[in-house]
Amino acid sequence: MLLLAPLLASGDRWPELQTAQDAHLEAGLQREIESLGMARAVREKRLAAILVDITVLDEPRLAGVNEHEMMYAASLPKIAILLGAFQKAADEGKPVDPLSITMLTRMIRNSSNTAATTMLERTGFEYIAEVLTSARYKLYDEDGDGGLWVGKPYASEKAWKRDPLDNLSHAATAFQVARFYYLLESDRLVNPEASAQMREILADPAIEHKFVRGLEVTKSGSRIWRKSGTWRSYHADSALVERDGRRYIAVAMANDPDGENWLSELIVAMDDLIFDPENIARDGP
Numbered sequence: 001m002l003l004l005a006p007l008l009a010s011g012d013r014w015p016e017l018q019t020a021q022d023a024h025l026e027a028g029l030q031r032e033i034e035s036l037g038m039a040r041a042v043r044e045k046r047l048a049a050i051l052v053d054i055t056v057l058d059e060p061r062l063a064g065v066n067e068h069e070m071m072y073a074a075s076l077p078k079i080a081i082l083l084g085a086f087q088k089a090a091d092e093g094k095p096v097d098p099l100s101i102t103m104l105t106r107m108i109r110n111s112s113n114t115a116a117t118t119m120l121e122r123t124g125f126e127y128i129a130e131v132l133t134s135a136r137y138k139l140y141d142e143d144g145d146g147g148l149w150v151g152k153p154y155a156s157e158k159a160w161k162r163d164p165l166d167n168l169s170h171a172a173t174a175f176q177v178a179r180f181y182y183l184l185e186s187d188r189l190v191n192p193e194a195s196a197q198m199r200e201i202l203a204d205p206a207i208e209h210k211f212v213r214g215l216e217v218t219k220s221g222s223r224i225w226r227k228s229g230t231w232r233s234y235h236a237d238s239a240l241v242e243r244d245g246r247r248y249i250a251v252a253m254a255n256d257p258d259g260e261n262w263l264s265e266l267i268v269a270m271d272d273l274i275f276d277p278e279n280i281a282r283d284g285p
Contacts, residue, residue, distance in 0.1 A: 024278065028273045028276065029273060033269075036265055050249070051270045054249060057185065068174075071255065072231070074170060074230050080148045083131060083137075111229075129149075146163060149171040154170075174253060184198060209264070211241075212226065225240040235254045
């Protein structure tokens, strides 16, 4: 049974991301997408992306394209299994055991399908779905645009339940993935201690492609907390990035054979927008 503890009253200080849209950042993202030759993919809904400046954590600024479109996201929704495992342990009043920590770390950093399936079955499909659709998190909204969904083992097995809106097995919207990271960074996933443990697991990605490759080549010194996904022509990446006093959330999903390169290029353009002097000047006092 789901026993989600209510958010602390201090959680009221945090704005909802849907109210954080920023015209300046939005114009910049549109301009960069045009410059990279990706505008057609956006129009055809083969590319979704979101960028959230959280340098001032309680005053986020957001820009997105197709950010509410459900897309197949391959291994990216393993972050939902991560949350489910920590939430279940908290509901049971105990810490996540060391073996599970090892499995969750392999699932996130190395994208191990075996570890993901083990933790998914141990935590429970139905339980994770309840966490994602709960009033507390609202990371999947059947009455809205959907969101994060894990409805099938990461193995050659039948689906437990595909997502109710688009019939996808492993799915996400860029917006809800960004919300996951925003809740994580503001210590609102489970509790501050669990959020810190989840951030540690998301650190030090072992697979150096997409966002990681783009940042390592051109933006050295970035700290990255990240989960990606790949299956055939579907490419997804998501990250919390910190460098030189600035922090941001970036999520992108593409359906194209060249999607991996798209994401490596797009993260560099997004990073440039975060460090643009005009954007920095808008941080306020």
